[in-house]
Amino acid sequence: MTVKTLTLDGKPVSAREDETILDLCREHKVPLPTLCHLEGLGAVGACRLCLVEVKGSPRLHPACTLRAEEGMEITTGSDRLKRYRRQIVELLFAERNHVCAICVVNGRCELQDVAYAVGLDHVRYQYRHPPTELDASHPRFMLDQGRCVLCTRCVRVCDELEGAHTWDVAGRGAASRVITDLNQPWGKSESCTSCGKCVQVCPTGALFEKIQPAGGTVKRRDFLTYLKTAREKKQWIR
Amino acid sequence: MNAEELQEIVERELARQETRRHRVAVCTAAGCLSLGSDRVKAALVRGVEEAQLADEVEVFGTGCLGLCEAGALVQVDSRQADGHVCRCLYEKVTEARAVELVRQHLAGGAPLPSGQLPLDDPFFARQHRVVLQGSGVRDPERLESCLAAGAYQSLQKALTELTPTDVIAEITASGLRGRGGGGYPTGLKWSTVHKASGPKKVVICNADEGDPGAFMDRSVLEGDPHRVLEGMAIAGYAVGAEQGFVYVRGEYPLAIDRLKVALKQAERLQLLGNRIFETGFNFRIDLRIGAGAFVCGEETALIASVEGRRGTPRPRPPYPAVSGLWGLPTLINNVETFANVAEVIRGGGAAFAAVGTERSKGTKVFALAGKIARTGLVEVPMGTTLREIVFDIGGGIPDGKAFKAAQTGGPSGGCIPAQHLDLPVDYESLVQVGSFMGSGGLIVMDETSCMVDVAAFFMEFCRDESCGKCVPCRAGTVQMHSLLQKLTHFEGSEADVAQLEELAELLKATSLCGLGQGAPNPVLSTLRYFRDEYLAHVREKRCPAGVCKGSAPAASAGAPAAEVSP
Numbered sequence: 162m163t164v165k166t167l168t169l170d171g172k173p174v175s176a177r178e179d180e181t182i183l184d185l186c187r188e189h190k191v192p193l194p195t196l197c198h199l200e201g202l203g204a205v206g207a208c209r210l211c212l213v214e215v216k217g218s219p220r221l222h223p224a225c226t227l228r229a230e231e232g233m234e235i236t237t238g239s240d241r242l243k244r245y246r247r248q249i250v251e252l253l254f255a256e257r258n259h260v261c262a263i264c265v266v267n268g269r270c271e272l273q274d275v276a277y278a279v280g281l282d283h284v285r286y287q288y289r290h291p292p293t294e295l296d297a298s299h300p301r302f303m304l305d306q307g308r309c310v311l312c313t314r315c316v317r318v319c320d321e322l323e324g325a326h327t328w329d330v331a332g333r334g335a336a337s338r339v340i341t342d343l344n345q346p347w348g349k350s351e352s353c354t355s356c357g358k359c360v361q362v363c364p365t366g367a368l369f370e371k372i373q374p375a376g377g378t379v380k381r382r383d384f385l386t387y388l389k390t391a392r393e394k395k396q397w398i399r
Numbered sequence: 400m401n402a403e404e405l406q407e408i409v410e411r412e413l414a415r416q417e418t419r420r421h422r423v424a425v426c427t428a429a430g431c432l433s434l435g436s437d438r439v440k441a442a443l444v445r446g447v448e449e450a451q452l453a454d455e456v457e458v459f460g461t462g463c464l465g466l467c468e469a470g471a472l473v474q475v476d477s478r479q480a481d482g483h484v485c486r487c488l489y490e491k492v493t494e495a496r497a498v499e500l501v502r503q504h505l506a507g508g509a510p511l512p513s514g515q516l517p518l519d520d521p522f523f524a525r526q527h528r529v530v531l532q533g534s535g536v537r538d539p540e541r542l543e544s545c546l547a548a549g550a551y552q553s554l555q556k557a558l559t560e561l562t563p564t565d566v567i568a569e570i571t572a573s574g575l576r577g578r579g580g581g582g583y584p585t586g587l588k589w590s591t592v593h594k595a596s597g598p599k600k601v602v603i604c605n606a607d608e609g610d611p612g613a614f615m616d617r618s619v620l621e622g623d624p625h626r627v628l629e630g631m632a633i634a635g636y637a638v639g640a641e642q643g644f645v646y647v648r649g650e651y652p653l654a655i656d657r658l659k660v661a662l663k664q665a666e667r668l669q670l671l672g673n674r675i676f677e678t679g680f681n682f683r684i685d686l687r688i689g690a691g692a693f694v695c696g697e698e699t700a701l702i703a704s705v706e707g708r709r710g711t712p713r714p715r716p717p718y719p720a721v722s723g724l725w726g727l728p729t730l731i732n733n734v735e736t737f738a739n740v741a742e743v744i745r746g747g748g749a750a751f752a753a754v755g756t757e758r759s760k761g762t763k764v765f766a767l768a769g770k771i772a773r774t775g776l777v778e779v780p781m782g783t784t785l786r787e788i789v790f791d792i793g794g795g796i797p798d799g800k801a802f803k804a805a806q807t808g809g810p811s812g813g814c815i816p817a818q819h820l821d822l823p824v825d826y827e828s829l830v831q832v833g834s835f836m837g838s839g840g841l842i843v844m845d846e847t848s849c850m851v852d853v854a855a856f857f858m859e860f861c862r863d864e865s866c867g868k869c870v871p872c873r874a875g876t877v878q879m880h881s882l883l884q885k886l887t888h889f890e891g892s893e894a895d896v897a898q899l900e901e902l903a904e905l906l907k908a909t910s911l912c913g914l915g916q917g918a919p920n921p922v923l924s925t926l927r928y929f930r931d932e933y934l935a936h937v938r939e940k941r942c943p944a945g946v947c948k949g950s951a952p953a954a955s956a957g958a959p960a961a962e963v964s965p
């Protein structure tokens with residue numbers, strides 16, 4: 162495997178050809194907010210938080226899908242990028258109903274973490290407060306559409322790791338919603354194995370376990386790396 | 400089929416046409432159809448039979464004849480005693496008129512004295528028809544008729560006289576650029592796919608055409624489907640593909656029907672299929688019907704849709720030329736792009752490049768709409784000025800009103816104000832003035848159009864058509880639209896205008912695909928040229944054009960329906 166050399170925020174770094182810019186950022190402790198990406202799942206480049214500048218390219222590129230290439234010069238934290246990231250998080254907060262104080266993941270929410278990371282202290286955009294639904298039909302889990310950021314992690318984990326493909330996205334634009342089966346209540350789903358993977362990978366309070374009170378939900382993501390290494394490298398280590 | 404057999408069919412058809420005194424083409428495209436052209440056609444056929452003229456007159460349905468507002472249009476080509484063909488184009492034909500037409504013109508031989516469009520009118524005379532040359536000439540439902548008019552001769556030439564590299568060289572020399580919007584050099588795209596490595600390759604024709612007001616691609620498919628299929632087959636030969644797909648939206652039933660007929664006929668004569676023209680080249684084309692989501696015109700979303708998945712874009716690279724349909728190197732071109740290919744091969748790249756401007760070669764089809772005297776479809780050389788298109792060809796603005804702006808490029812385009820009327824219309828010039836070629840919609844606005852309202856219209860379109868995958872577009876178009884609505888309801892402030900601009904920058908820079916990246920353009924271009932109108936809405940609570948009435952926004956405040964349909 163050939164090794165590439167490039168610069169990350171001015172520092173020379175080396176990369177394997179299968180590594181993404183996001184992998185390099187993580188490796189070199191360069192802080193870069195992400196929401197749709199999760200180590201172990203296929204990357205979709207949807208939340209646009211990890212956008213970086215590549216010298217010589219007029220476009221911005223999502224670090225999570227961008228492969229390292231020889232001689233690349235990457236900037237991760239220009240003022241422009243910081244401004245965009247903040248705007249994107251603001252848009253997410255304005256889009257649905259985020260009332261952290263009464264949320265099951267308050268204090269343990271990736272959307273909150275990202276908001277802190279981008280320095281968000283207030284939202285300037287109009288809150289949309291769309292009417293959203295709560296699906297409590299599953300015996301163990303709940304879905305609160307009001308907290309969903311449409312990162313599709315649940316869709317991907319259920320499809321790529323559990324192999325059930327219970328989740329999908331229906332509708333388009335702001336009317337997009339995650340659905341189970343053909344938009345049937347989750348509790349009636351014949352494909353769901355109740356494995357709970359979707360609940361664990363959901364970055365927000367959109368998917369949670371029924372028994373947990375506000376602020377009580379702790380999500381465990383490490384299982385994903387475990388399963389991934391187990392599958393790909395046949396090593397059963399954490 | 401080989402060259403001799405083709406020649407035989409052509410001669411037989413030409414001889415057949417010689418025996419016909421009149422060829423009657425009835426526009427059965429959407430515009431005329433809505434004015435009852437199918438009944439007109441039926442009346443003509445019936446009339447011809449009753450008058451026992453079936454051996455002398457052929458009646459066929461065709462694609463858009465151009466001047467849709469004067470529909471239903473009927474074109475009559477009459478063969479004079481000296482062999483010369485004389486053309487009459489009848490406007491506003493009704494069933495009653497059709498009966499008259501049969502009696503007087505077809506049976507009697509004397510054209511009707513009234514109801515004819517003057518063919519020397521600049522609307523017709525100033526056009527340069529390449530892509531549309533077959534409309535009204537070729538019977539789209541009879542392959543023989545198309546062959547007689549030259550269909551598949553370029554394919555034969557390519558397969559028997561040129562190597563794939565030669566074909567690509569001709570396309571490159573022609574300077575042909577993608578007519579789907581961005582204007583990417585077609586030769587470069589073909590050569591990339593040609594060089595891409597893979598056991599199989601695919602050619603896709605993008606016939607999704609979702610721009611509001613646009614119907615250029617549809618017209619080509621309805622009027623001359625074989626021209627597109629031929630272009631695709633030549634492309635397949637050039638890039639090394641044996642399989643093609645036409646991705647056409649389900650809202651185009653006539654285009655779909657005619658494509659199906661055309662495919663079947665071409666396959667039967669082995670102009671598509673195996674060992675085309677008795678060479679080693681095989682090429683099959685299949686149809687894929689889209690459900691009609693605007694975003695499915697975006698290449699990667701289109702590919703996902705053909706694969707049977709939800710049609711949403713994905714980040715590029717990898718580009719489809721490297722990894723497209725099922726991971727295979729994939730060539731995607733627009734309908735009009737493919738429709739130009741036969742012409743390039745027929746006359747050579749250099750001859751094609753003689754028309755147009757320095758960097759935009761050939762012709763472009765525009766759909767003229769809005770506040771313009773002659774609405775319809777026109778094909779003009781690249782570089783024709785906006786003034787010529789709007790005033791000479793389009794007949795100017797009706798009711799003595801003043802021209803205000805022309806909107807090109809659909810939801811990713813912008814408004815061009817009067818000061819740029821002498822702009823030569825080509826890819827670069829349009830971008831320079833903050834607009835975009837797009838697929839060819841051209842909407843003319845006069846003093847009674849409010850530019851803020853126009854911006855709000857296009858933003859609403861993008862909001863509704865956003866696929867919802869990425870945050871800036873999904874949530875940003877909603878915010879932008881609601882800000883624009885505040886303005887049109889006289890409830891906006893200067894801070895709202897600033898926020899609008901800030902969001903415009905965000906969407907342009909960070910959206911995943913062209914829909915979100917282009918969505919701010921109508922806003923930015925109207926702000927650039929008509930900022931005073933925005934300010935009048937904000938400061939004086941007044942709409943200079945008198946369009947916005949300032950009624951309170953509905954309770955939903957522009958929130959799209961929250962329904963979910965699986």
Ligand SMILES: Cc1cc2nc3c(=O)[nH]c(=O)nc-3n(C[C@H](O)[C@H](O)[C@H](O)COP(=O)(O)O)c2cc1C
Nearest residue numbers: 577578579605607608609696697698732733736913
């Ligand atoms: C949102 C969006 C919609 C599009 N719709 C169409 C379309 O309807 N037809 C089309 O030919 N190209 C459309 N395009 C452009 C295509 O993605 C693509 O660039 C084009 O088909 C390439 O062909 P060309 O090089 O011949 O222009 C669209 C692009 C975007 C971003």
Ligand code: SF4
Nearest residue numbers: 259261264270365366
């Ligand atoms: S999901 Fe996160 S951001 Fe949203 S309400 Fe819950 S804690 Fe707050």
Ligand code: SF4
Nearest residue numbers: 319353354356357359
């Ligand atoms: S619990 Fe498991 S099977 Fe059920 S939807 Fe979630 S990931 Fe899929």
Ligand code: SF4
Nearest residue numbers: 309310312313315363
């Ligand atoms: S439910 Fe959770 S994991 Fe699924 S899309 Fe919404 S936020 Fe993402």
Ligand code: SF4
Nearest residue numbers: 866868869872912915
């Ligand atoms: S820009 Fe809009 S249409 Fe394109 S991927 Fe993002 S949400 Fe979908």
Ligand code: FES
Nearest residue numbers: 198206208209225
């Ligand atoms: S993490 Fe890269 S776009 Fe979401």
Ligand code: FES
Nearest residue numbers: 426430431464467
């Ligand atoms: S639809 Fe008949 S002329 Fe355009």
